[in-house]
Amino acid sequence: MNVIFLGPPGAGKGTIGAKIKERFSLLHLSTGDMLRAEMQEHTELGAMAKGYIDEGKLVPDDVIIGMVEKKLKTAQGGILFDGFPRTVAQAEALDKIATIDQVINLATEVDVVVKRICSRRMCRKCGAVLNTAMLDGKDICPVCDGELYVRDDDNEETVRKRFAVYEEQTAPLIDYYEKKGVVTTLQADAPIDDITDQIASILAK
Ligand code: AMP
Numbered sequence: 001m002n003v004i005f006l007g008p009p010g011a012g013k014g015t016i017g018a019k020i021k022e023r024f025s026l027l028h029l030s031t032g033d034m035l036r037a038e039m040q041e042h043t044e045l046g047a048m049a050k051g052y053i054d055e056g057k058l059v060p061d062d063v064i065i066g067m068v069e070k071k072l073k074t075a076q077g078g079i080l081f082d083g084f085p086r087t088v089a090q091a092e093a094l095d096k097i098a099t100i101d102q103v104i105n106l107a108t109e110v111d112v113v114v115k116r117i118c119s120r121r122m123c124r125k126c127g128a129v130l131n132t133a134m135l136d137g138k139d140i141c142p143v144c145d146g147e148l149y150v151r152d153d154d155n156e157e158t159v160r161k162r163f164a165v166y167e168e169q170t171a172p173l174i175d176y177y178e179k180k181g182v183v184t185t186l187q188a189d190a191p192i193d194d195i196t197d198q199i200a201s202i203l204a205k
Pocket of ligand 1 (some may be wrong): 052
């Protein structure tokens with residue numbers, strides 16, 4: 001089973017994806033995580049991507065498609081695509097290499113996203129995505145004691161830009177996949193565990 005999580009930044013794709021991949025034994029393929037790994041390793045691709053990411057823009061399609069194609073060559077079993085595809089060109093490229101069974105569209109508003117992302121913290125060690133409300137004023141990861149950090153692109157100005165980029169370049173994918181009859185839209189403002197359960201029952205069908 002191959003699934004796409006669609007939705008603006010901060011809709012909860014990564015957090016919910018981490019829970020769903022466990023329940024359904026899927027490979028969690030997040031192009032954002034792959035790009036951040038390239039940046040951390042100071043690769044040429046990472047250096048090139050950083051400029052786009054810090055400005056809230058999309059990394060060019062050919063770079064992203066090449067990166068995903070390479071990953072899929074060795075991937076086995078079902079895949080949960082998180083943050084990919086983000087353009088119609090990426091969706092068309094994906095159609096040539098994988099069949100998509102379900103698209104979960106996580107819908108939310110820009111102000112909800114700004115609030116959520118500006119209080120987001122990431123763990124450098126285990127990759128957990130946390131919220132300051134869960135941290136009780138502490139600045140170490142409650143999962144592994146790792147160091148927490150704020151992503152460079154998690155500031156209000158960039159988040160508003162990323163949301164606008166989403167509406168312009170990624171939202172057309174809702175229509176693209178609706179034509180294939182595989183989209184389920186959920187409100188992403190409900191508690192994470194409730195949304196996760198809703199998605200699990202959709203995928204179990
Ligand atoms: P994310 O972690 O999914 O929010 O992605 C962080 C940033 O990485 C995005 O704002 C884009 O700059 C870049 N990025 C991630 N996935 C893609 C993609 N599929 N296409 C283009 N850029 C991407």
